[in-house]
Amino acid sequence: MSLIAVKDLSLIRTEALFTGLNLSIAKGDRLGLVAANGRGKTSLFHIVAGSEAPTGGTVTRSRGLVVATAPQDPPARLLAMTLREAVRDALSRELAETEDWRVDILLDDLEVDEAIRDRAVDRLSGGWQRTMLLARAAIVEPDLILLDEPTNHLDIGRIGVLERFLAALPHDCAVVAASHDRAFLDDVTNRTLFLRPQESLDFALPYSRALQALEERDAARGRQFDNDMRKVRALRQQAAKLKNIGINSGSDLLVVKTKQLSERADRLEERARPAHQERSAGAIRLSNSGTHAKALVSIDDAAIETPDGRLLFRTGRLWIENGDRIVLLGANGTGKTRLVNRLRGALAEPDAAIRGAASLRLGYSDQALSQLDAFSTPWDAVKRSSDATDHHARAQLAGAGIGVDAQAAPVSRLSGGQRARLAMLLLRLAQPNFYLLDEPTNHLDIEGQDMLESELVEQGAACLLVSHDRAFVRAVATRIWVIAGKRLVEVDDPDPVFDRLMAS
Template sequence: MSLIAIQDLSLARSQVLFTGVSFTIAKGDRLGLVAANGRGKSSLLRIIANEEDATTGSVTPARGLVVAIAPQDPPERLLSLSFHDAVRDALTPEVAETESWRVDILLDDLAVDEAIRDRAVRGLSGGWQRTMLLARAAVVEPDLLLLDEPTNHLDIGRIGVLERVLGAVPRDCAVVVASHDRAFLDDVTNRTLFLRPEDSADFSMPYSRALQALEERDAARDRQFENDMRKVRALRQQAAKLKNIGINSGSDLLVVKTKQLSQRADKLEEQARPGHRERSAGMIRLTNSGTHAKALVTIKDTGITAPDGRLLFRTGRYWIENGDRVALLGANGTGKTRLVERLRASLAGSDPDIRRATSLKLGYSDQALSQLDAFATPWDAVKRSSNLPDHQARSLLAGAGIGIDAQAAPLARLSGGQRARLAMLILRLAQPNFYLLDEPTNHLDINGQDMLQSELIEHGAACLLVSHDRTFVRTVATRIWVITNKRLIEVDDPDPVFDRLMTG
């Protein structure tokens, strides 16, 4: 049964985001919504939720349909409420009075600690705020659940909790997920809609299989386009020959035939369409300035401690060589961030247990992109990070997806994707030979993730990275370090670690 029908939808802002989008959502659908940053995914969700108007087209819900949306960020009015009260606020006063137990059961399912439930939303991490927004949407028991980037800021363990909660959603409830997390989409969806400026594509399969089908369809259309254009050229060549013969012979029949051939060529050329070419939200380029040192970082057996001095784990003896791409995995609270902080401090100063090669040049990015806080605008960031002439600085910013109008604007006005690309650009300008990356794919769309993967691999960059993105880790990492039982160990295969972290 169809819950909602979307017909010939289009949306234009400063540019056309999408046109001619038509699809239906039925009971039990688990639809993944995929597009580049800034291409209208969040807007489409809000249109479906009747929170925003489309430029053209129609959205027709079933009678009595209950729709709930979990946006990316909490509204201002919820920030002063406790986690528990912010979720309870989603219920009508009558339901909250008689069925507030729904909140407690759902928060148990979401493995929300009692201490978290009483804390103000304003003071929560991005991951807990996302969990609160999901709980608000789910607690109303909707017929259609809309989720906007639900895994952003979540560690692997909490992604596992989210997947289990979505797996327990009643089968007659439909779920639409806008996400850049490829493994998550494969796990929780059975349909994929690729949202495009025109000719959006809907496949009844999860992301990875749908992407393969989409690429095959685009390749087939490219082949058809090339065949059509060959026919166009052949028709025009024939028309030109007949025109010359007709002029020389004075034959009216050949003049008519020439006109017919030209019209056929024009019509075929007008109808011919190449395969889709995604407009990039901005390039991601890195560099590796190179070093002759074999071991860039050497770690003696040392203790990594919490801020209160409590031992989190011991490292054992490890080193990172030129070209190593080390992924650091572990449950939340085991000390991943503390190791990153210790490494950063030691590489910037001195540490008796962590030695660096004299030629090491560090490039650092944390999950909050706090390295951008020192700059007022994107222009300021590039100019203070380089000696580039103005025209080249503007070109680099534009190439990173930051247009001329945004280059002198406050950084706060940038989207998450633009901030992530700007951070990668600043890293590139520093010309490091060792990258320390904490959740580098946060806010990056799939195209951006692919670019970052390619840059790290193709340039043979040495790095240590922390990431909850399983696809990114599988693709990039050459070594896997795991924090477990208060020890740092190295394993060959990340998948058993992912499985253990996902199941808690």
């Protein structure tokens, strides 16, 4: 039975985000919604939920349909509430008074610690805020849940909790997840909608298989278009020849034949459709200043500790060599970011246990992109980070997906995707030969993730990465470090580590 039927839906802002969209969502569907940043995913959720009107088309909802949305960020009015209060707030007044016990049952299912439940929302990490928003959506027992980037800020263990929670939902509850987490989409969805300005495509397949089907379809469309245009050119050439002959000979039959050939070429050209060309949200390019040093970083059994001096783990003796792409894995709270911060500090000031080569040039980005806070505008960031001319600075920002209007606006007004691309641009301008990146795929769409993967591999610079993006780790890592107990160990295969972290 159809819960939602969308027919010929369109949404046009300064440009068409999507047009002619037809979609049906049935009970129990698990649909992945895929598009680049800023291409209408969140707006489509608002339209489906009834809080925003489309430019054209219709949305038909089944009688009594209950739709719940878990947005990317908590509404401002929830920030002063505790997590428990924010979830309870989603209930009607009557249910909140008589069945508030449901809140703690649901938070148990989501494995939320008691200490977290009474903490104010504005003091929660991004991951716990995501969990609160999911709980608010689930507690109303909806027929359809809309999840907007549900894995952002979640570590691998919390992603495992999320996946188990979705699998345990009532069988007839439908879920639509807009996500750039490819592994998550493969795990939880059985349909994929690629949202496009024209001809959005829906495949009854999880993401990776759907992407393959999409690429095959686009390639076939491209071949058909090229073939059609060859026929159009041939028809026009033939018509031109006959026209000259007809004029010289005075043959009415050849004039008629010429007209028929031209009309046939016009009809074929009108029907021909080129393959879809995705408009980039902005390029990501990295650099590698190079070095002759074999070992860029040497670590001599460093003790990684909490701020109050409690030992988290010891590193043992390790080296980071030129060209290594090392991914650091471990459960939340085991000290991944503490090691990153220790390394960063040691490369700036002498450290007895951690030494960098004299030729090392560091490029650093943290998961909150806090390095951008030092700049007032994107223009200010590029000009202060390079000796680029005004024209070149504008071109670089535009290439990174930051248009002219946004270049002089406050950095705080940039979207998450634009902030991430600006951070990558500043890294390139620093010309490092060693990258230290904490959750670099946060806020990047799938196109951006693919670009970052390619750049890290092709540029060949050494890097140490912290990431919970399983597809990204599999694509880029040449070495895997894992925090296990009180030690840092190296393993050959990340998948058993992923399995263990997701099950914990």
